[in-house]
Amino acid sequence: MAIKEGIRTGGRSARVQASVHAAVRELLKEQDRASLTVPQIAARAGVTPSTIYRRWGELAALLADVAVERVLPDVAPLDTGELRADLRAWTEQYLDEITSEPGRNLMRDVLSSACPGYCTNILRGQLQVILDRAQARGEALPDIERLLDLLVAPTVYRTLFAEAPPTLEQLYSLLDLALPGQDPATLCHCDHRRR
Amino acid sequence: MAIKEGIRTGGRSARVQASVHAAVRELLKEQDRASLTVPQIAARAGVTPSTIYRRWGELAALLADVAVERVLPDVAPLDTGELRADLRAWTEQYLDEITSEPGRNLMRDVLSSACPGYCTNILRGQLQVILDRAQARGEALPDIERLLDLLVAPTVYRTLFAEAPPTLEQLYSLLDLALPGQDPATLCHCDHRRR
Structure with missing residues (x-):
């Protein structure tokens, strides 16, 4: 699976990810998670389905990725000096x-x-x-x-x-x-x- | 919930439990877990459904109990003397x-x-x-x-x-x-x- 880990990267890759994540979040407001498909997400995000498969491998991994971003925010841990x-x-x-x-x-x-x-x-x-x-x-x-x-x-x-x-x-x-x-x-x- | 915990008790209570557990194990060989019902288990075990509800509270708890018995055997831990x-x-x-x-x-x-x-x-x-x-x-x-x-x-x-x-x-x-x-x-x- 090609999921990126830890700190997010910038550039085109980051824009694709942001757009696909946003598409998933939008679609989850409109319909049940069980009925969600990769072609649907791709169409909403303006990318090809193969872009999604290449990056996430499978729908479950993409959904987990979106959930992770919601729960584990991508910010540097607090620096208290100790x-x-x-x-x-x-x-x-x-x-x-x-x-x-x-x-x-x-x-x-x-x-x-x-x-x-x-x-x-x-x-x-x-x-x-x-x-x-x-x-x-x-x-x-x-x-x-x-x-x-x-x-x-x-x-x-x-x-x-x-x-x-x-x-x-x-x-x-x-x-x-x-x-x-x-x-x-x-x-x-x-x-x-x-x- | 009325699940007994830890060491199993003896007597009538133990016989009811053994019979209900055996009924669940038998029925799971014959049919899918999702289609299992309490009245069905009660009929197979020769007890009333209310006996099962009183003891386990709900089907999910009974199923977990049967699974636990399979995975966590009810034997005293090994005594090595230290x-x-x-x-x-x-x-x-x-x-x-x-x-x-x-x-x-x-x-x-x-x-x-x-x-x-x-x-x-x-x-x-x-x-x-x-x-x-x-x-x-x-x-x-x-x-x-x-x-x-x-x-x-x-x-x-x-x-x-x-x-x-x-x-x-x-x-x-x-x-x-x-x-x-x-x-x-x-x-x-x-x-x-x-x-």
């Missing part, structure tokens, strides 16, 4: 997105589409922006996969499968487990606390 | 279950049924058995919600939404984060390592 605060801000925003009605629907769309890994890669792109900034400041970096396991996974799992989404405090406490250079008193059980 | 080894064995089995085809289908069933939290409570029940044993041996205990966040959430999230399920090594490493009394050298960054 890694932990950046990640806390990102976590708060992600929790808001996933627990919103469009967010829950997106997770269901992605689950029934043939593009697993798509959202995960967008999230990796956002987290990498935060990590790159921290690296430039000389801060110690957590593993990006560990951030997915400790921040994203509990948010998605609890929102979809448990009684309630996680609280921000639960997520912040998991974030502390992911960060190197954590105050050891809250993390470890070694002798130095008793000395 | 908390970490018990949790490792449980994690390995859970990863196997969730990455199986019935396991993935179960997660989709649960997602579209009206009983979120159901599987999560079964998992809590299994983990509590392991924790109770460890407590009886005098071992330090991890928080059960943290075990859900560090073992279950990454397994489900990566299996359903990422490119691939987690590896056992990834999960074991997350388990180490959850366990109290962890070797501090692998967890914390405090001075004692340099002394």
Whole structure:
């Protein structure tokens, strides 16, 4: 599949994407999602169907892409000047997105589409922006996969499968487990606390 | 909803459940899941429809219950005599279950049924058995919600939404984060390592 990932590109490619996305959003206001077809979207967007197939591969991927753009806005993560605060801000925003009605629907769309890994890669792109900034400041970096396991996974799992989404405090406490250079008193059980 | 959770109960209640579950499994071999009705299941199981409604509340909950029993077998978790080894064995089995085809289908069933939290409570029940044993041996205990966040959430999230399920090594490493009394050298960054 030829879906672009992470930060959007500019130029003609971006104009085609904007036009196709707009066509999907318009058509979804007029008709049911199940009756939507690629030729219909192409006609509304003023592109050929093969442009859509080349770029998205299949209708489900295009629909997931439009939903992702709605839920995971393409803006740079907040820059607070400090890694932990950046990640806390990102976590708060992600929790808001996933627990919103469009967010829950997106997770269901992605689950029934043939593009697993798509959202995960967008999230990796956002987290990498935060990590790159921290690296430039000389801060110690957590593993990006560990951030997915400790921040994203509990948010998605609890929102979809448990009684309630996680609280921000639960997520912040998991974030502390992911960060190197954590105050050891809250993390470890070694002798130095008793000395 | 009147679904029983965790460890199954015995007696008449257990016989009704076994008979209704067997009826569902039989009928699913003969016909499509979408055409299944509660009166049909009741007739096959030799109970009244109101027995089913009283116990499961709705058809989706009953179907999820049958699927759960298939994927999360009602057996006591392996007792190795040590908390970490018990949790490792449980994690390995859970990863196997969730990455199986019935396991993935179960997660989709649960997602579209009206009983979120159901599987999560079964998992809590299994983990509590392991924790109770460890407590009886005098071992330090991890928080059960943290075990859900560090073992279950990454397994489900990566299996359903990422490119691939987690590896056992990834999960074991997350388990180490959850366990109290962890070797501090692998967890914390405090001075004692340099002394």
